[in-house]
Amino acid sequence: MDERILKYFQNELDIAERLKLLREIEKDDILKKQFSEYQNIRALMNLSSYMENVEEGKVKYSHFTQWVLNRKRHQYLFKLMKYAAAVVLLIVSTCWLTLWTSSRLSNDNLIAETNTLYVPAGQRACITLQDGSVVWLNAQSTLIYPSHFWGTERKVQIIGEAFFEIAKNEKKPFYVVAQNVEMRVLGTKFNVYSYPETGLTRTSLIEGAVQVSCDDGREKVILKPNEQVTVRNGQMTVDLIEFPDALLWKExxxxxxxxxxxxxxxxxxxxxxxxxxxxxxxxxxxxxxxxxxxxxxxxxxxxxxxxxxxxxxxxxxxxxxxxxx
Incomplete structure (x- = not known):
């Protein structure tokens, strides 16, 4: 198996290396098969550990209750049932805690599972994120996003071109990162054009408001509808969207x-x-x-x-x- 596949799932590849691997997988059937097989193995391993806990709990509880019913001395029954209740509570709590911790991620010491969606050449794709936001991806584009948005913010990364329709949530702003540019929104529609080969990132706002920043936040601009900002070499240029039909790619x-x-x-x-x-x-x-x-x-x-x-x-x-x- 290609060593990069193992590093991919262990988050040991940087963005450029991940994108390069995904593009190679799209063209190489052997790599695609290895990637799919390893992905399935990881999924089964994660699933089996939880199911084993649940099934083991059911078996232990069944054995224990049978043992209680077979006891001849009634004077011990009350004590035994208390023990049984304690064991059942322990098993149920353990299973519930295992499932809960696997699905809900703590801000302090756990990280949300990162998903990557790559759209091959000549195609486009649409995905609905966990919060209800909709993202259209153009050809040769990659979206990196968490399986769940926990904490006080929602953040994704785009390489290529994408059109966003963000579900409004004033308590949890949405961030889009593209190269060295970050966009902050609450609920809006906008397009991001950021293929690394072009050397620029362009954000075009259709509806709502977007704050675009670069140079680690030292340069900022707030867009209004029908405005776009182009960031090239750290310089920001704001102008009007003169040709809206350029965004018809999502159709x-x-x-x-x-x-x-x-x-x-x-x-x-x-x-x-x-x-x-x-x-x-x-x-x-x-x-x-x-x-x-x-x-x-x-x-x-x-x-x-x-x-x-x-x-x-x-x-x-x-x-x-x-x-x-």
Whole structure:
């Protein structure tokens, strides 16, 4: 078994290593099988320990009550039943405590189980978190989140792009961490674009209010609806959302408004996990306004763009590379 799988479940990998492993698992059937088998083994081990406690308690209690019923001397019955009650209480308490501690996590010395959801290229996914918040994930994106939100805050981490619809809870604010940027919300709808390859994090607010901070909280800004903030190299720039259709990706539509071909191809590379080389400088700067369905796939999208300006497309299947010239 790949040693990284063991380190993954022991939380010994950093974010970059976890993301790299998950992407390799998506493409490698052997790794995927090893990951799934080990995950199932851990789940069964955890389950079996709790079930053994419950079943063992039932067996012991059954033996004990039978022993009490078979006693001939009635003078001991009352004492024995008191002992039986004590034993039953101990067994039930032990089983209940075991199950309770396995599901509810203490803020002092226990950590909530961390889950990771990775969306492969050319797909998108939607997940409802334990608090009722809904998160849409774009292609090549990863959401890291706890199984339960205990304590005084809710916090998740996003790598890639996600659209959040946060369940309102004034007593427990929601935090989203993306690269070196943190967003604090109470109940709102907003989009986060934060692929590491782009070197930026952009938060676009649709509804409610979001406080965005970077540089360990030294730089902060509070967004209003229809505003977005772009963080690049620690610098924050706030402007209006000029092209809301860019957020249609959660409905399976990729929209581009007067964008250079080179900028469009950079996004398509992220969405479909391919390499696109635009060899002509003139071709790179041609601007397009267009919409595509995610399910159309990269081949069909490039063919549609090709019909507007008749460039050539050369595909290298082995390297998963497209060259436009």
């Amino acid at each position: 399976g539509i990729y929209s581009f408004n007067n964008e250079r071909l080179i900028d469009i191809t950079k996004k398509l590379e992220l969405y479909y996990d391919v390499k696109i080389v635009v060899s002509s400088q003139q071709l790179r700067n041609i601007r397009y306004t267009c919409k595509f369905r995610q399910r159309d796939g990269i081949d069909e999208i490039l063919k549609v763009i090709q019909q507007i300006h008749h460039f050539k497309i050369n595909k290298d299947k082995e390297k998963n590379t497209f060259t436009l010239n």
